[in-house]
Amino acid sequence: MPKKRVIAIDRSNKEWKEKIISSIIIATATVSSLLLLAMLLFILKESWPVWSQIGISSFLSGASWRPLGSPPQIGILSMIVSTLWVAGGALLIATPLGFACAIFLAEFAPPLLAAVLRPVVNILTGIPSVVYGFLGAAVLVKFFEVKFDLASGESLFAASLILAIMVIPFIVTNSEAALRSVPLEYRYAAMALGVSRQHLAMKILVPLARKGMLGALALAFGRSMGETMAVLMLAGNILRLPMSWFAKGEPLPALIALELGSTTPGSLHYQALFAAGLVLVLMVMTVNLGINILLYRLQKGGHTI
Amino acid sequence: MKRTLMDRLQMACFWVSGLFILLVLLSIIGYLIWRGGPFINSEFIMSSPSGFPLGTEGGIFPAIKGTLWLILLALIMSIIPGLLTAIYLSEYGRQGQLPVIINLLVQSMAGVPSIITGLFVYALGVVTLGWGISLLAGGLALAIMVFPVIVISSRDALLAVDDNYRLVANSLGVSRSYTLFRVILPRAAAGILAGWLLALGYAAGATAPIMVTAAAIIASSSGALLEPVMALPYHLYILFNEHISMNHAYATALVLLGLLLFINVLALSLQSLQERINSH
Numbered sequence: 001m002p003k004k005r006v007i008a009i010d011r012s013n014k015e016w017k018e019k020i021i022s023s024i025i026i027a028t029a030t031v032s033s034l035l036l037l038a039m040l041l042f043i044l045k046e047s048w049p050v051w052s053q054i055g056i057s058s059f060l061s062g063a064s065w066r067p068l069g070s071p072p073q074i075g076i077l078s079m080i081v082s083t084l085w086v087a088g089g090a091l092l093i094a095t096p097l098g099f100a101c102a103i104f105l106a107e108f109a110p111p112l113l114a115a116v117l118r119p120v121v122n123i124l125t126g127i128p129s130v131v132y133g134f135l136g137a138a139v140l141v142k143f144f145e146v147k148f149d150l151a152s153g154e155s156l157f158a159a160s161l162i163l164a165i166m167v168i169p170f171i172v173t174n175s176e177a178a179l180r181s182v183p184l185e186y187r188y189a190a191m192a193l194g195v196s197r198q199h200l201a202m203k204i205l206v207p208l209a210r211k212g213m214l215g216a217l218a219l220a221f222g223r224s225m226g227e228t229m230a231v232l233m234l235a236g237n238i239l240r241l242p243m244s245w246f247a248k249g250e251p252l253p254a255l256i257a258l259e260l261g262s263t264t265p266g267s268l269h270y271q272a273l274f275a276a277g278l279v280l281v282l283m284v285m286t287v288n289l290g291i292n293i294l295l296y297r298l299q300k301g302g303h304t305i
Numbered sequence: 306m307k308r309t310l311m312d313r314l315q316m317a318c319f320w321v322s323g324l325f326i327l328l329v330l331l332s333i334i335g336y337l338i339w340r341g342g343p344f345i346n347s348e349f350i351m352s353s354p355s356g357f358p359l360g361t362e363g364g365i366f367p368a369i370k371g372t373l374w375l376i377l378l379a380l381i382m383s384i385i386p387g388l389l390t391a392i393y394l395s396e397y398g399r400q401g402q403l404p405v406i407i408n409l410l411v412q413s414m415a416g417v418p419s420i421i422t423g424l425f426v427y428a429l430g431v432v433t434l435g436w437g438i439s440l441l442a443g444g445l446a447l448a449i450m451v452f453p454v455i456v457i458s459s460r461d462a463l464l465a466v467d468d469n470y471r472l473v474a475n476s477l478g479v480s481r482s483y484t485l486f487r488v489i490l491p492r493a494a495a496g497i498l499a500g501w502l503l504a505l506g507y508a509a510g511a512t513a514p515i516m517v518t519a520a521a522i523i524a525s526s527s528g529a530l531l532e533p534v535m536a537l538p539y540h541l542y543i544l545f546n547e548h549i550s551m552n553h554a555y556a557t558a559l560v561l562l563g564l565l566l567f568i569n570v571l572a573l574s575l576q577s578l579q580e581r582i583n584s585h
Contacts, residue, residue: 021482029393032386033410039425046428100322120330126569128510130538226418228513253420260517265432277424288416
């Protein structure tokens with residue numbers, strides 16, 4: 001029966017097509033995700049002489065950066081400290097505001113105001129860092145200079161302040177999502193017990209959402225460590241170990257952005273910048289990966305408290 | 306009595322922080338319009354920087370053009386891998402270890418600082434492949450930067466499509482690819498498009514990666530792949546940092562902000578359109 005055979009051939013043809021499509025999709029997904037590893041390996045390769053000749057510990061703990069001096073000194077301790085200080089300070093300022101705003105949005109904001117605030121938060125995340133940095137430098141730094149009679153108002157504190165404003169929207173969005181993902185049963189039970197809305201929010205919802213809210217903080221921390229433009233324009237760019245929040249410093253991203261263009265490829269200076277980049281990306285990834293593992297466990301275990 | 310006082314204080318904190326967010330956005334927009342608005346005219350938009358030092362006179366046309374080239378190139382290079390990865394994660398990879406690993410890699414990529422992407426492309430494109438500081442290198446850096454944004458937004462849009470469609474298509478014996486192209490993708494199209502717009506906006510504002518791979522203080526931004534380009538965010542940085550012209554810096558910031566607000570509002574409205582489609 002010739003007709004049946006035609007159908008059979010047609011079907012196997014289709015299966016073949018399906019197989020091609022699905023293997024293209026799987027291959028693209030795998031290859032493009034592996035790009036991250038390729039990036040890390042490439043940066044490791046470019047910076048290899050630093051690790052093999054100078055050594056991890058003296059690179060990380062050396063406080064002086066004179067890659068062009070003789071003998072050249074490359075230590076990035078002061079940049080690491082600046083990075084952590086700026087990001088930690090930003091988190092210190094952003095956390096209370098961000099959490100309060102998230103709780104407000106999730107529980108207390110009148111619907112109309114919430115409908116305005118949510119897109120506002122979204123739009124704030126879309127404003128580029130160079131605009132925040134520019135406004136911070138043009139307005140905030142000027143204000144410090146006039147108010148406290150300083151020669152130059154740049155400091156780690158100024159950078160932290162602007163970074164805080166930049167990461168607040170991230171903290172708000174992610175914490176609100178965490179608060180909203182608390183199962184409704186808790187809310188119903190609390191309402192049935194006649195608990196006040198504030199008690200419900202602070203004593204029931206926040207503790208239940210705390211993992212997600214911590215995740216939001218870690219995300220914000222990673223983001224402020226890796227942020228370039230704002231710190232470049234605000235932190236003062238001085239290669240000295242910062243001794244206070246109000247000192248100047250040069251976080252790792254600013255170092256890379258400022259010096260990369262002027263290096264000779266293959267020189268120690270060039271390699272040292274890649275080594276600094278590797279340190280930065282590993283710092284950020286440690287924080288983010290930790291949080292991803294935490295959130296993955298949270299998803300798997302359902303809402304375990 | 307003390308209890309209610311504390312409660313009220315707490316409540317006041319919530320309100321203040323909520324209104325603070327609103328105030329931040331309004332003051333950014335208001336201040337930029339106040340300081341930069343008077344300098345925006347057709348000459349500023351349509352002419353090249355001139356004067357001495359360069360940028361004190363003239364306009365920002367090459368920077369606008371350069372930014373458009375950069376984001377267009379970034380989008381062209383990232384949408385196909387991004388969309389295919391998202392399709393894999395939502396339609397094909399529903400079991401096993403591979404999707405978990407890919408998800409984790411994409412999430413980690415989203416967290417990689419943009420300067421690191423710039424550093425990588427500098428070593429690979431600018432130095433090793435000999436492209437030099439160029440539009441191509443900048444486009445590649447931005448493409449790598451927005452790739453995770455595209456994957457995550459497209460994946461979420463696809464996952465939000467009601468599973469019943471997949472079930473019904475499957476039970477009717479329709480092939481997997483037909484279901485994907487004719488049923489799932491059209492229903493998620495608005496959300497996917499919104500993600501592309503968000504990626505465009507993200508790329509348009511990014512400064513650090515193009516600063517080391519593509520941007521020049523002055524260039525014609527003709528669209529030649531191996532030539533450096535001007536870009537709005539970098540031009541803003543230079544105008545301010547080299548003390549060239551504060552007025553033009555404010556005006557450039559306003560143009561950049563306007564472009565991004567336009568893109569983001571478009572993306573947000575597409576997102577809400579998608580939500581309406583999903584709830585039907």
